[in-house]
Every structure is written in structure tokens, then in C-alpha cells.
Amino acid sequence: MAVYFDFINSPIQNFEQLIPDTDLDLQTGAVAIFKGQVRNDLINGEPVKIIEFTANEPLARTICVDILESAIKKYKLINAYILHSLGKIYAGETCFAVLIEASHRKEAFEALPYIVDKFKADVPVFGKEILENGTYAWKENQ
Amino acid sequence: MNVIHTKYFGKLTDVTKICDETITTDKDSTISEFEKLLIKKYPLLRSEKYAIFKNLTKIDDKNVILKNNDELSLMPPFSGG
Numbered sequence: 001m002a003v004y005f006d007f008i009n010s011p012i013q014n015f016e017q018l019i020p021d022t023d024l025d026l027q028t029g030a031v032a033i034f035k036g037q038v039r040n041d042l043i044n045g046e047p048v049k050i051i052e053f054t055a056n057e058p059l060a061r062t063i064c065v066d067i068l069e070s071a072i073k074k075y076k077l078i079n080a081y082i083l084h085s086l087g088k089i090y091a092g093e094t095c096f097a098v099l100i101e102a103s104h105r106k107e108a109f110e111a112l113p114y115i116v117d118k119f120k121a122d123v124p125v126f127g128k129e130i131l132e133n134g135t136y137a138w139k140e141n142q
Numbered sequence: 143m144n145v146i147h148t149k150y151f152g153k154l155t156d157v158t159k160i161c162d163e164t165i166t167t168d169k170d171s172t173i174s175e176f177e178k179l180l181i182k183k184y185p186l187l188r189s190e191k192y193a194i195f196k197n198l199t200k201i202d203d204k205n206v207i208l209k210n211n212d213e214l215s216l217m218p219p220f221s222g223g
Contacts, residue, residue: 036223053222056151056215059198060222084222096223116223125222126152138153139221 002079003068005061007086011093019081019099028078028101032108034116036096038089046131051139052088053095056124060084067118075111077102082115084125143168146176147213154216157186167208174204176214192216 004019012018015035040047068080078101085095098115102108120141127139149162167176173194181187194201195215196208208214 054151055222056149056195056217059195059215062198120223121220123222124151124217124220126218127221128152138156138218140219141221141223 001072001077002081003065003072004079004081005064005068006083007055007057007060008083009085009087011085011089011095012083012097013094015083015094015097016099018083025078025101027103030102030105030108032100032102032105032112034096034098034112035094036116037094038091040091041129043129043131043137046133046135048091048129049132050088050090050130051095052128052130053084053086054126054128055084055086060123060125063123064119067115067122071100071111071115071118075102075107075114077107077111080111080115082119084119084123088130144170144208144210144212146208147211148180149213149215151215152218152221154187154190154192154218157184157190170207170209172205172207173201173214176208177204180216187216190218192218 038051064082071077071080081099083097089095098112100108100111128136129139130136144167146165148165150158155161197213
């Protein structure tokens, strides 16, 4: 069983290659991936150009590992990984990625939204949405 | 005399204009008393929503006493992911 979380100071590209090598588990039958991208939402009529992410990094690391370990236990996963970007990420770029390995697709499909939702609710990451006109607004998760 | 390491995150940095500072108090204070001191320094904090963490633990009881070199983090609602 492996859990891994890290911040990366860039957009996330080639996600699977960014995860440290783990032994191939021959019991893995399903891999589920979620990628979150910055959307060019309209705020007061202006599109979002960039989201600048900051975080309480020590606390985020502790909470993320707890989330992943609870997901592994709850859904009997094999491995679970999260990456999140810090700094300025442009619309269209990936800022958040989750990868789950499980024996069967049922556990993988159920665990993925659990992890994504818990991350969004519980992990101290903050997004400043910088608009095309240079003004900004603070992101609020739905 | 107590030294409290205070950190501000996200939207709160618009109010404080800084991410962190060290505040010295003459005597022991509860988190509630310390928070009043912060609001006196940054009045706009009063209208912001935030959670308080002491040394990486969320605080629900503001009667907890702050000790020398404690770290207090004020964090608005999270918006990662």
C-alpha cells in the first residue's frame, strides 16, 4: 500500500511520470485518474486567466496523507496519489491530479470522488483568480 | 512575555497585507483575547470568515491559552482542487 502527496510549482504535465516509482502490484486491475484544470470562468463578465495557488503546506501534507490513508482503508485500495500545483496556473492547465489503483473498478470509481471532495473541503489550499483585465477575486469552492 | 508566530492565508492577506508576523504579548492570553488584539490591529478581519489553527490543530475552543512560541494560523475557506 502506498500513498503519496506533493505540491509542484508548475502546472501538472505527464502526471503518472511525476509519481515516485512504486512496485507494480499485480493485484491492480483498475486505475482511475482525475485531473482538475483551471477554467476560464466569467467573474463579473471577465474571464479567469490564471489561478495563483498558495497553501499552508505543512498542514496540507498532514491532512492529505490522512485523506489518502482513510480512502485506502475505506475502499480497500492498493495505492493512492495526489499532486497539486502552487503558483500561477493558466486557464486550460492542470492544477490538481488524483490517481487511484485498486483491484476492481467499483472501488476505484467510488474512491475517486471521495478523495477529490475531501481534498476540496479539508486541505488548506487557496486560489486567487486573476482575471484578463488584471483584477482578481478569491476562489470559492462549491 | 509571549511570542506568538501568526500566519495569514488566502483572502486574509488582502486585509493584513502580510503573510506572517511575530506578535509579542505582555502576559498569557486566550485565543479569544489574542483574536481581539488582531481585530484591533486589522479591523476588517471582523467581517471575514476564517478558521483558527494553533500549531496545525484546528481550534474550536477559543478559551485555550496561548503559550510562548505557539504558531497561530488564520485561514479562510479552502479553495484548492
